Amino acid sequence: DAGVIQSPRHEVTEMGQEVTLRCKPISGHNSLFWYRQTMMRGLELLIYFNNNVPIDDSGMPEDRFSAKMPNASFSTLKIQPSEPRDSAVYFCASSGDSNYEQYFGPGTRLTVT
Amino acid sequence: GEDVEQSLFLSVREGDSSVINCTYTDSSSTYLYWYKQEPGAGLQLLTYIFSNMDMKQDQRLTVLLNKKDKHLSLRIADTQTGDSAIYFCAELGRNYGQNFVFGPGTRLSVLP
Numbered sequence: 001d002a003g004v005i006q007s008p009r010h011e012v013t014e015m016g017q018e019v020t021l022r023c024k025p026i027s028g029h030n031s032l033f034w035y036r037q038t039m040m041r042g043l044e045l046l047i048y049f050n051n052n053v054p055i056d057d058s059g060m061p062e063d064r065f066s067a068k069m070p071n072a073s074f075s076t077l078k079i080q081p082s083e084p085r086d087s088a089v090y091f092c093a094s095s096g097d098s099n100y101e102q103y104f105g106p107g108t109r110l111t112v113t
Numbered sequence: 114g115e116d117v118e119q120s121l122f123l124s125v126r127e128g129d130s131s132v133i134n135c136t137y138t139d140s141s142s143t144y145l146y147w148y149k150q151e152p153g154a155g156l157q158l159l160t161y162i163f164s165n166m167d168m169k170q171d172q173r174l175t176v177l178l179n180k181k182d183k184h185l186s187l188r189i190a191d192t193q194t195g196d197s198a199i200y201f202c203a204e205l206g207r208n209y210g211q212n213f214v215f216g217p218g219t220r221l222s223v224l225p
Contacts, residue, residue, distance in 0.1 A: 004155075033213075042215070042217045042218065043156075043201065043215045043218075045212060045213070048212065056212060091155055091156070093156075100143070100144045100161070100205055101158060101161070102158070102213055103158060104148075104155035104156040104157070104158075105155055106154060106155045107154075107155050
């Protein structure tokens with residue numbers, strides 16, 4: 001199994017630009033999570049989906065952030081417009097029917113200048 | 114709400130045992146986890162323990178759970194330089210859907 005796949009691994013963009021992060025969960029997993037990691041705030045849950053439906057998006061910082069899961073094998077996290085304070089590592093994770101093992105992708109390091 | 118706390122730093126000598134501690138507040142936690150994060154990498158699931166257990170051993174790793182005190186620990190025997198990483202404690206609460214709550218992470222430094 002390839003594990004959770006995220007792209008790109010690194011993204012550098014200018015303030016005001018749109019950024020789209022992508023995630024492919026482990027095949028057969030039905031829950032998907034987006035996290036953000038910074039030195040100041042640690043690991044924060046942004047949103048999670050179950051069977052492609054957003055269950056809890058209370059961690060999404062503001063309206064500039066949006067996430068979609070059009071099918072069981074793909075999700076996007078979009079930031080529009082991006083700001084320097086969005087610079088962080090964004091992780092995607094997935095879990096299966098058992099729901100008690102969560103596997104992380106390698107992360108996307110976002111730098112907004 | 115749920116909260117998970119850990120000390121932020123731990124240094125040990127190579128070959129010694131490391132003990133990383135964690136406390137949590139959710140008494141309904143069903144599973145408790147230890148994740149390892151190496152520099153520039155994602156979080157790797159190391160081990161987990163179900164709340165009705167008090168100990169789990171997996172090779173050099175021993176997890177101890179004191180449910181009464183809401184205290185979880187991870188012992189790494191014969192610590193190696195490759196064990197240097199950040200270790201995250203996490204809980205999965207029964208009343209919290211599928212949401213994991215992570216601690217701030219403990220940075221383990223292994224000195225030669």
